[in-house]
Amino acid sequence: MTTEEEKAASDKLIKFLNEKWGNRACPMCNKGPWEVQGKIFQLSEFSGGGLIVGGPLIPVVPVSCSNCGHTVLVNALISGALQKPAETQEKPNV
Numbered sequence: 001m002t003t004e005e006e007k008a009a010s011d012k013l014i015k016f017l018n019e020k021w022g023n024r025a026c027p028m029c030n031k032g033p034w035e036v037q038g039k040i041f042q043l044s045e046f047s048g049g050g051l052i053v054g055g056p057l058i059p060v061v062p063v064s065c066s067n068c069g070h071t072v073l074v075n076a077l078i079s080g081a082l083q084k085p086a087e088t089q090e091k092p093n094v
Contacts, residue, residue: 029068033067035065
């Protein structure tokens with residue numbers, strides 16, 4: 001992602017959070033404020049410490065309380081911070 005794309009993604013995520021969360025305080029320290037990370041990370045399925053190639057991935061954006069560090073992971077696809085990739089059509093084997 002370029003810096004402009006990261007900014008646009010961050011703006012979409014902040015709009016989403018404002019609509020869903022409003023001005024909620026952190027559930028751990030009851031303060032805040034929240035800080036949105038500018039990067040998208042991915043969660044992958046755990047398999048005893050091994051890497052599952054081709055396994056499911058969930059793109060997430062960490063949102064952290066700047067007072068206590070409590071961190072919430074927000075799904076980047078649902079929040080609009082990341083566009084869902086177009087479905088690829090598999091060609092049948094001939």
